[in-house]
Amino acid sequence: MASEELARKLQSRLAATQEAESRPESxxxxxxxxxxxxxxxxxxxxxxxxxxxxxxxxxxxxxxxSRPTRVFNPYTEFKEFSRRQIRDxxxxxxxxxxxxxxxxxxMELKLMMEKLGAPQTHLGLKNMxxxxxxDFDGKLSxxxxxxxxxxxxxxELQEESGLMALARLSEINVSTEGVLGAKDFFEAKVQALSxxxxxxxxxxxxxxxxKRQDVEKKQRQAAFKQLQSTFCS
Numbered sequence: 001m002a003s004e005e006l007a008r009k010l011q012s013r014l015a016a017t018q019e020a021e022s023r024p025e026s027x028x029x030x031x032x033x034x035x036x037x038x039x040x041x042x043x044x045x046x047x048x049x050x051x052x053x054x055x056x057x058x059x060x061x062x063x064x065x066s067r068p069t070r071v072f073n074p075y076t077e078f079k080e081f082s083r084r085q086i087r088d089x090x091x092x093x094x095x096x097x098x099x100x101x102x103x104x105x106x107m108e109l110k111l112m113m114e115k116l117g118a119p120q121t122h123l124g125l126k127n128m129x130x131x132x133x134x135d136f137d138g139k140l141s142x143x144x145x146x147x148x149x150x151x152x153x154x155x156e157l158q159e160e161s162g163l164m165a166l167a168r169l170s171e172i173n174v175s176t177e178g179v180l181g182a183k184d185f186f187e188a189k190v191q192a193l194s195x196x197x198x199x200x201x202x203x204x205x206x207x208x209x210x211k212r213q214d215v216e217k218k219q220r221q222a223a224f225k226q227l228q229s230t231f232c233s
Contacts, residue, residue: 081146084202103140
């Protein structure tokens with residue numbers, strides 16, 4: 001399994017680092033003093049590798065504690081998508097988050113792919129999660145869910161992969177290229193400005209729509225009161 005192989009690699013790398021730290025002599029037999037900066041770096045590296053190894057083993061054994069997800073703003077972090085696209089993605093995510101815990105786990109992803117008409121094997125579902133599972137918790141957060149569409153729009157997914165099938169069958173159009181797809185700095189600059197203008201326009205449209213709804217609501221209430229007063233008089 002890929003997770004077990006990763007654990008073995010991390011363990012081997014940790015052992016190599018610790019072995020390198022334990023060598024006090026140079027090739028000619030003289031003692032060599034390591035700079036304090038190198039000692040600190042090696043210590044930090046060993047601690048980091050050890051922590052990753054322990055968490056990976058805990059995940060494999062089912063003993064891992066889920067890490068709290070960091071708060072993020074999808075509209076500022078995923079600027080290549082419009083506000084409407086992100087709202088559509090969020091609606092889809094919530095629809096299949098049947099546990100209402102803010103994550104899509106393996107069984108919920110299984111149900112999603114079946115509903116989309118592209119059922120996957122158990123191994124295929126695990127591979128789908130693993131491709132975007134940044135915190136190794138074995139499930140998809142909303143941010144990781146958005147990464148699927150970002151990678152699909154950037155052409156980074158294999159054509160026959162489960163994630164590509166999810167992106168295609170979701171009925172969410174992510175064909176537009178974002179700022180990252182611009183060829184040079186000036187194109188990126190212009191495109192960034194257009195993205196900002198588009199967001200502002202969408203926000204204005206939303207405000208205008210809310211105003212229209214408020215006006216219509218007040219008109220209906222006034223008409224009802226007038227009708228009511230007619231019957232009461």
